[in-house]
Amino acid sequence: MTVGGDPTARAVERIGPAEPDVTAAAADLMAGLATTPWGQVSPSVYETGRLVALAPWLAGHARRLDFLVAAQRPDGGWGGPDGYAVVPTLSATDALLAELRRSGGGHARTDLARAADRGLAALSLLADELDDRAIPDMPAADLIAAALVESIDRSLAAPVPGVAGGGRPRTPRGLDGAGRLAAVRAMLGAGTAPPEKLLHALEAVGGDARGVPAARPGPTGIVGASPAATAAWLGEKAPDPEDPARRFLETVVEQYGGPVPCGLPITVFERAWVISTLVRAGIDVTVPPTVLSSLRQALNPAGTPAGEGLPADADTTAGALYALGLLGLPFRLDGLEPYRREEHFCTWQGEDGFSVSTNAHVLEAFGQYLVRHPDSPPRITEVVPGLAALLLDHQRDDGSWHDRWHASPYYATACCALALGRFGGGRGRPAVRRAVRWLLTTQRADGSWGRWEGTPEETAYAMQVLLLVGPGDGACQAAGARGYAYLARSASSGEDGPALWHDKDLYRPAAIVRAAVLAAVRLARLESGVMVRAGDDAPIGR
Known part of the structure; x- marks a missing residue:
């Protein structure tokens, strides 16, 4: 589903200095969050x-x-x-x-x-x-x-x-x-x-x-x-x-039009992910007032659900807080307290299993809070090094991460590497370098990345790691350029890409995926060639 055509296709349909196209596409995407408030999810x-x-x-x-x-x-x-x-x-x-x-x-x-x-x-x-x-x-x-x-x-x-x-x-x-x-x-x-x-x-x-x-x-x-x-509650x-x-x-x-998705609404989850992905890549966005107020109103001490009918969870809570922090708005961390365990944060109460991506997002929320409140008490400051160590412990020998909420290791690797690159300090840098090496060795001949086949979504995750937290060397830039060329070709084909996200069935959150692709396009197109490295306080941009 799209709103007013596919903004991703417009953003990458031609090679060259087309930064205004990315900005316009991001504006379309933000407008779609307001006009399709339940979310944009593939049918199941x-x-x-x-x-x-x-x-x-x-x-x-x-x-x-x-x-x-x-x-x-x-x-x-x-x-x-x-x-x-x-x-x-x-x-x-x-x-x-x-x-x-x-x-x-x-x-x-x-x-x-x-x-x-x-x-x-x-x-x-x-x-x-x-x-x-x-x-x-x-x-x-x-x-x-x-x-x-x-x-x-x-x-x-x-x-x-x-x-x-x-x-x-x-x-x-x-x-x-x-x-x-x-x-x-x-x-x-x-x-x-x-x-x-x-x-x-x-x-x-x-x-x-x-x-x-x-x-x-x-x-x-x-x-x-x-x-x-x-439907089951209503009966036959x-x-x-x-x-x-x-x-x-x-x-x-x-x-x-007949078929239905397996999860709807995903209002808060979708809005938090789209905003944070675009802003983190330095894309200038104006958040519609209804979208911004929905994030603020959803926050409470018990945490935030992805949408009506779902239990509150730490992943959505952390994502909403991080989005507000990137927008420069004040926020509190008390909504994450119910999910704090001795060594990690659970996704929801009574969770069976463990999620590295949830803990990476919690690391981003705490880290962003400390940017504005560096003199916070130990109960807050101790979370950042603790979660960084946790993510390091779960990195695989090849440099990747895997997670329970997505079929692709490229998603989990992006979540963990981006969080560690920004908030992992000195201990995080070696892990990011291992992730970068893995990405460089798994790029496909056509410039894409993907678990089963190359996809725009997974390619966008890889490019964000290389161009946001990579060492900025020629290898990362060359791989990013090949990925960019692949995105341009895939946009012209009109392919949506496969469903890769975990619910009862695999699903594709279209707005979130489009935001990831736009972020990768923006990073690959920076005309000045100068990016603010992860760890600096200023946003990425010219």
Whole structure:
């Protein structure tokens, strides 16, 4: 989705001194934050499949079926490579089987049956080929997989018209969440409120989600910042047209044309990331008053959620604080205190696992605060060296970092290297140099960077590290120039790039990705050739 055309394409469509184009594109991007307040997120096979199965009454049902059939891969699966295919393939296959079992009309039923058969075959191969190491760390993946295997098994208990069957699906190793799913269902059945983070995947409990008091929709009708969770709460029968939850779903469907994203809204998260990325690269931006006020109003001592329906988290809180700090506005750090642990900051209360990118963003928030308040007490000043040491401990031998919120090590490496380059002091510099070496050795022949293939998003992350915190030598400049040429070529092709961010399904936050590309373009185009190095107080610029 774009606002007024693709500003990234306009920003890199020609090589040369086109700094005003970058500024104009950034202005378009900032305007889009205000006009599309829920966020700009790619549609999800997983979430769209759940709506097909759970809410056939919702407008756009036929378009969602078309989307699923068109998105199927040649091998019969859906979604990203390797383990990233499990959840979307389960969801799409379950949705098609549910549709085929419904009486009436034939929405190209032969095509649906063929796609369902191919999906079942793909699931069988995935279960055989994947081991625990190939399963990505995605939210509620074990609950979702267990629920969908169970649902597909029920659908295949009797013959499905046009579907050969080919055996029942099995849950891949590493995603056996049947016991946890039963515990969540028992919790809801007893009237006990589940952890707030589970509401984002409420659809996993199926019919048990209908009308659950603990999941009552928010002011705009949203349950768990998720169309699927909202649909599960409403149930399979069409609710009153004036029901706020139904209106939320219809608004999302109208915005996306049928298919839906897996997380919406992402208001605060999107705005914080876009602002900080642009300002850190020295791009002159005017933040719309509504956008700025939304960041300020979202902050509170308990932390800040990415959007309505989600629990507060340290990552979004830190991102919002850092954005305000880069804009030169005062802020307090108390919203991060609930997430402080002995050696790190958790992403949310009760987090299973650990995120280096969350801790890198917390380092930036504390570091930016200390730029204006250097005489702060030890409880604040001690955080910066502590988090810097933590990030150093998690750097891989090759110089990269990996994280649970993104499929690509280039994202995690950019988060950690940029934070260490600015606030890591003397201990951070060797780690940044190792990251730079890794980036220089992994650049592709066409000038791009990428985990599976070269992408504009991952290329932008690599270029920001090289041009913001790299040593400023000829190797970094030459690699940045090759990356810039790749961005110019990719913009002319009109390709959006793959979904790489972790939610229940891989997703692409379009505005955030465009901001990263614009930042890389700006840095590569600095006409004077003089940049303020990381660690200086002045912003990057001429």
